[in-house]
Amino acid sequence: MNDRKIENKHKEHENQSRCACFDSTGEYVLSGSLDHTVKVWNIKKGTIEKTYDIGCSIHTIDFNKTKNFFAIGTNKNEVLIYKYNSGELVARFCGHKKSISSVKFFSDGNFIASGSYDALIKIWNINEQSEEYTLSGHKRDVQSICISFDEKFIASASEDFTIKIWNTIERREEHTLIGHTMQVQSLEFCSDRKSLASVSSDGTLRLWKLEDITFDETNNELYQNPPDFFNAISSLGSKRHDRLSSFQSLNIVIGMHKFTVLHFLAYLGDLKIIERFAKNKTLIMRSDYFQHTPIYYSIKRKHHKVTKFLLNQLCIISSGSDKYLYEQNFYAIRKDFTSIIESSSVLLDCFLSKCIYSNKVDLFFGVPYKSLPYAFINKKTSFNTIDYFAYKGADNVPLVLKRFFFEIPSAIGSKASLNFIKTINECKNEEIYRTEFIKYFARTRWRSLSLLIYFNTFMLWFNLVLIVIIINSFSLQVSICLWLINIILIIWEIIQMSEIGYTYFKELWNIIDILRGLLTMLLPIYIYYRIDTQYFIWFVVLLNTLRGVTGFRAADSTRYYVRLIFESLKSILSFLLIFIYSTLSFGLLRVSLLGQFSVTFENLWAVSFDLAVGEPDSMNMKDFDMLYFTFFFAVIFNLILMLNMIVSLLGDTFDEFQMMADIFNYEEMIHTILEMEYIVSITCPKDKYSYLHICESEGHIKKKVWKGKILNFEMHLMKTEKNLVSTIRKIDDRIELMESKINLILKRVMK
Known part of the structure; x- marks a missing residue:
């Protein structure tokens, strides 16, 4: 190297040699050629040690020291990874639409980046043998790529005369470097970690001073459009947002915390300016240093209109044809997902429906392990078909695989899981319970907690059985069982109380639970000492039967009707007040016509109520007088009119309930899941995150079930x-x- 002369010259390839790299020892060189081979050269001896026949033209090659792999990019649009010693194929990645121009390993050997003539850069997960994500932004071929020393950034050289710096953590374009006048052929980060060298067909080599490869200290105006940058600074500083020059101004990054102009506008709630620039254009969500996007700040500042507008932009992006734009924007908001649910926006259900990610191109064939559709939690983002179905020839059916775009808490009872489910439970937009995500999430979490749910139901019902036994005949053994069960149930409530805090007492059922447990434990003592317990027993039985009704939530077939009963009671409360008033009124009229003012329960209520429920014996009169007229009017009003009204009212309630069936069903499931997770939380599990995977039959259609006239019409x-x-x-x-x-x-x- 010091002599600056050619040490050795080898010519063994039968066609052009397109690429070369050293192995881990530095004593061998691997060369790739258009003759479909990779040759391993001994530098000192000048001999060929190995030859690998690949079967296609090789455009690029790279070596990984950690795992002793080498990777090649081919003219068949594939990235191939081999074991260096044995030549065994480790992974084959297909996804690019044109030839591969450049490949680079990450240092750990678990990931590899590839650039292609299709203008895309893809990151591949070698362990999972799947595509991790795609970086899109170049207008023409990607000629070369390189990875920074800390592996937080990738630089790419393109035929569009530009160099782009990509953030591998946020999976987005960070900066565009403009200066070359022809296509950029190759580039490399310098060892000083402050510079990037590039060469171009314009005959120049450029050294780009990056100062700090993290870009935290980089002067932003050097890497952005200077007029837009200074215009943004001026407009925000003077609080004259109407002076912002163009749509591009919204994405100008200001300061080391990476806030964009859109961050500031969302924080301030300036919807007019955002709408003005976003008209007929698509906003780009970009996360800041704290990994939050503008929508997070609009939610925290309670600018509901801005939040709604930004959510609508995300829905528009998801409905478009640009897959990479969708992935970029939705990945940017990954840390804001819980806050978005917390916002309870009117567009939240639309947004959640767009978060189900599927590769619509791929259709799989096999026999699923479970009845379709079903979902499960998976740590991987990729679809491993072994997890879903088996191949059984003629029995195979067409299947579609989906996953929820964001990671969700998967450790039951962990702080993250409790916070996530609590956020869903407190969401004011009930329409989210109609979305695929909430339905599948509730079912998967329900399956995981089913034993605990059934155990709780068993205790509630067994508690009722023990109460019946002890009322019939006192037994010390039964009393001990009753005490043990109620101690468990009270501890159950105390755990929830400790997690929820004072808001625990805001819910009526929680108060009933504590009161029921304490009074039930006193029941054996009252019966043993033969204390006058008639009303006490009645009250204890009432509380336990009421709580026992909630046990029916454990079954899908009965959960629906439990909620229907309570909703029906709510809907007729006003009617009941009028009914009680009319019944007492007719009783009072009857008393006034008896000649003697005997205000008794029978005269004031019982007789009138008997008429209302169809018992006219008390109306046994032969003469027509005012008393008969009163009875006659009472029958028309209370029996005919009022009862017909309640039938119509309950009919409307049922139709309304049919329309709200999904909402009520999954709302009850989420509420029950939250109760169970509070119990599991005493084990203090660590936070874990996974993806929700879904398997459906192709063209999945729900079974048609008659759900009432109104719902059918809807x-x-x-x-x-x-x-x-x-x-x-x-x-x-x-x-x-x-x-x-x-x-x-x-x-x-x-x-």
């Missing part, structure tokens, strides 16, 4: 609405096409 309206929206979109597209053609014709005429 479903038809929703279908009609979807068809209308689709038709309107097609018409709008045609109008836009016609307008563009007209404008083109007008331009030609003007010329």
Whole structure:
């Protein structure tokens, strides 16, 4: 190297040699060629030690010292990874649409980056043998890539004359370096960790001073459009946001905390400016140093309109055709997901429905392990078909695999899990319970907690059985069992109380639980000492039967009706007040006509109530007088009119309940899950995060079940609405096409 002369020159490849790299010892060189081979050269001896026949042209090669792997990029759009010693194929990655131009290992050998002539950079997970994520932004071929020493950044050189710096943690474009006048061929981070060297077809080598590869101390105006940068600083500093120059201004990064202009506008709630720049354009969500996006600050500052607007932007992005834009934006908001649910926005259900991620291109065939559809928790982002189904030839059915985009807490009873479920439980937008995510999440968590749920139900019902036995005949053994069960149930409530705090007493059922447990423990003592317990026993039995009803929440078939009973009671409360008033009124009228003012329970209530429930014996009169007229009017009002009203009222309640069935069902499930997780939390599990994976049959359609006239009518309206929206979109597209053609014709005429 000091002599600056060619040490050895070898020519053994039958076609062009396109790439080369050293092995871990530095004594051997691996070369890749268009002749489909990789040759291993002994530098000192000048001989070929090994030859690997790949079967396709090789454009790039890289070596990993940690795992002793070498990787190649081919003209068949594949990244291949081999064991150096044995030549065994470790992984084959397919995903690029054009030839691979560059590959680079991460130091641990678990990930590899690839650049391609399709203008994309992909990061691959070698252990899972799956694509981790894609970086999209170049307009033309990616010629070369390199990874920074701390592996937080990737630099890419492109045929579009630019160099882009990508943040591997946030999975986004960080900066664009402009200066070359022709395509950039190659680049490399310098060993001083402060510079990046690049060479271009324009005949120049450029050294880019990055000062600090973390970019925390980099002067932002050097890496962004200077006019937009200084305009943003000036507009924000003077609080004259209307002076912002363009849409690009919203993404200007200011300061070491990486706040964008959009962060500031969302924090201040300036919706008018955001709307003005976002008109007919798509906002880009970018996370700051604290890994929060603008939507997080709008939520914390309670700017509901801004939150709604930003959520709508995310929904628009998810409905578009740009897969990489969707991934970039949704990955940016990963740390804000719980806060988004907390916002209870009116668009929250729409947003959650867009978070179910699926590769619509891939259709799988196999026999699922469970009845479809089903979901489970998986640490991996990738779809490993072995987890879902088995291949059984003729019995195979078409399947679609999905996953929820964000990681969710998977350790039951952990602080993160409790906080997440509590946020869902307290969400004011009930429409979220209709979304796929909430339904699948509730079912998977319910399965995990089913034993605890059934155990709780068993204790509630067994407690009732013991009460019946001890009322019939006192027994010390039964009393001890009764005390043990109620001690467990009270401890159960104390654990919840300690976790929830004073808000525990805001819920009526919690007060009933504590009171029921304490009074039930006193029951054996009252019976043993033969204390006058008639009303006491009645009250204890009432509390236990009421609490026992909630045990039916454990079964899918009965959970629905338990909620229906309580909702029906709520809906007729006002009616009951009028009914009681009318019954007492007719009783009072009857007393006034008896000649003697004998105000008794029978005269004031019982007789009138008998008439209302269809017992007219007390109306045994032969003469028509005012008393008969009073009875006659009472029958018409209370029996005919009022009872018909309650039938209609309950009918409407049932129809309404059918429309809300999904909401009530999954709301009860989430509430029960939260109760159970409070119990599990005493084991203090550590926070863990995983992905929700879903397996459905292709073209999954729910079974048609008659759910009442109103709900059936609503479903038809929703279908009609979807068809209308689709038709309107097609018409709008045609109008836009016609307008563009007209404008083109007008331009030609003007010329």
